Amino acid sequence: MLAYIVQRLIWLPVLLILISLVTFALGLYGPGDPVQVMMGLHTNPQIVEQVRQEYGFDQPFLVQYWNYITNALQGNFGYSLVKYQGQRVSDLIAKRLPITLQLNLVAILWSVPLGIALGIFAALKRKSWLDVFVRGVVILGISLPVIGLMPVLDFALSRKHELGALVIGPFLPPGGWRGIFAPHIIQPAFILGLGLLAVYTRQTRAAMIEVMSADYVRTARAKGLKEWMVVMRHALRNAWIPLITIIGFTLAGLFAGSFLVEQFYSIPGIGALAYESLLSKEYYVIMAFTLIAATVYVIINLIIDIAYAFVDPRIRYK
């Protein structure tokens, strides 16, 4: 087991070097230039050249890449060039990552447990009104586009409605970020969780239905076990395996998944930062973002694989 983990982790740096090379090359050779974005329409090729030289952008690709990597190994991931001029990339990410994480954590906390619970009940009470209702919610959750839902909710909950002399609302703030305990988090966390709720309900229901018709469940029932015991001990344990995969990717998606929502509710999270940086050719921020995302995906994949082994004794790694 340990050997397996070490072996998987050895590949991480190799992967990171490959990814960083590609990202770096795309940044430098792709169209657009951060110095020009900074200058906007006030262009002057002489000044652009001068400033590029000061930044060292005129040096050969490999020299620049080498400088970047050696700095990065010492914990210096470069500076923002355009949108947060001179601020350390590591500071920018450190300020924003916790916000995205908190937002997603709240979204996960309400939606994933609820989704799993709903899925179990829907599977046990197949074709009952509960099942129909849950499936309806799932279909809505998956098919309603978030981009359309956000303005509707915003209108309904965050606006003041004047019906004659009666003033109703606003019930919720229209956006912004005031920490995890402020009501500002409710709308975005609700929206973010909706998709998760649907996915988890559907996956859990499907997995449960499958295992409930398995032979060992019939055996368990034949042994005379109580129904809830059958469900909990025999069925649910086996239904966990597909769920673990999606839990893993939900966690990995924490870093990127909330971009649209962050944008709409003006939440200064990491998704908004990544988007801004892409548009203004922030080489270093994009690099850092890519490297973090790659690392997270590799590690989460590893954790998923290890978790399989714990849930399912048949899976063992050498």
Added chain:
Amino acid sequence: MSENRGLIAVVIVLLVALVGVICIGFGALVYCPQPGSVCGGLFGAPSNVSQANTPQPQATAASNQGQNQTPNQNQNPPSNNTAPAGNVLRLPGGSGLGGDPPTLDPANTSDVESATYIVEIYSGLVGFNKDLKIVPDLAEKWDVSNDGKTYTFALRKDAKFHDGRPVTAQDVQYSLERAADPKTRSTVSPLYLGDIVGFMDKYTGKATQVSGIKVIDNSTIQIDIDKPISYFLASLAHPTSYVVDKFNVESGEQPWYLKPNGTGPYKLVQWDQGQQIILEKNADYYGEIKPSVDRIELILGGGSAMTRYENGDLDAVRVSIADIERVSDPTNTLNKELVIEPQLSTSFLVFNTRKAPFDDPKVRLAFAMSIDKQKLNDVVFKKMPVVATGILPQAFPGFNPNLQGIPYDPEGAKKLLAESKYAGSLPDIVWSTVGGGGTAGSDVQAIAEMLKENLGANISVEQTDWATYLSQINGSNIDFQMFDIGWSADYVDPHNFIGLLFRGGSLNNWSGYDNPDVNKLIDEASVEPNLEKRIQTYQQAEELILKDAPVLPLTYGRDYWLTKPYVKGVFYPPLVIERLKYITIEK
């Protein structure tokens, strides 16, 4: 026990879900920014101080009639643990669009967002007053030598940095030298200060000091410029030359400007990235007009600004096109709070005169005459801007009210096209525009449709992101055939439009237009000391340019702002100038 593990797990899962739902519900109950309305807010915690005092004619009536008195009104005196006593103004950040300023380093100010903060926190030798006239700021007075090439500034003796240190001539020198230093990596300083003798030598690393900047004594500084340019003081009023504190810059903070020590009427006290910037008034401000509002919260994010304005969370808002019809309706209550401010900006459709078919002026004119600008403005822009008749915008000195603009004349356009060298063989046109959506903006689509209908032109639209677009149009040889672009004034001089955009060989001459007559007029005007004569000469050039139609001016920009009635003295200048100190709150 082990049999129960699964059950326990399910119960825990359900409990967690329950806690989540309760938390959300609880939050919704607590929140209520609008006293007197039917909403949450059971615990009387309005998010802002001034709301407790906000006049609320309709809401109070409602709460007195049917419902209980809202808790907020009784329980909350105007004090709150989040904000100190005194009056507070809450504005959308920067130019009203929100978002963090890219920098608060004066020498590197190349964008409007940053400039709006920098002009309040720092100050320069000279500045603009409300009427956009140059007035003394850190300099008390100045002398100009007879040849117009040497300026001697006498500094005020009472000006201090926010930390109390007096401002000296050495500080001014340090700031200007710093703007010239290649290590500062300023992309704007050559544009505004490049006329100072020796500035470019230092900028390009040929010298270690700017020879044209001399400290005479602690409160006198002399600046020499290359040639007697009439707009030198105006460029000194730009943030690039504002005064910074050496000890602040070299403090080691990364970057230093997060804790700026300026000289302006407001001090930065807090900056929560993506959330808010808080300014407090500088009680020791030296200027004649002292700041009145104690604390200004500039909100950088937070969802729809319009919603928050209507909810009473913001004291002013920039109206976007989505709300324009609503607020322009005189029967709407918001209409009384509306201010419309002409901007010093013009939007253009550019024809690249170096590319077929736009190398023929007749084709350019035919294109320009096939576009119904009035209809475009009425339908697509909802009358937000004004239809352009010339190059210089309405609010600009030198605007020529006699210009009729290129008329909408489809028949005349067809005739012109038939006379051109591309008669019957008009090539397909590619229109490049900034965008990333599936379809181009409705203005682009409308114009392309007009050109197709009136001239039979086959136009395909190519969208690129801003960075790529810039790298194209900032090159010396623009590859785009036809594109749209807006230009806002940097300084109030016709040269900023006519000279920069249409002088043959100028860096911002996107159309590649090069008319010897126009060039001659522009060259004459740029050194003409008499203002009236200058303006006349530029106007002559403008008329010639319009006849050749290297560009089609589409609209002149206007900004729409809503301001709460208790905020007095607010104005929305077309240039970034100091303005917060004029504002008072009268409730």
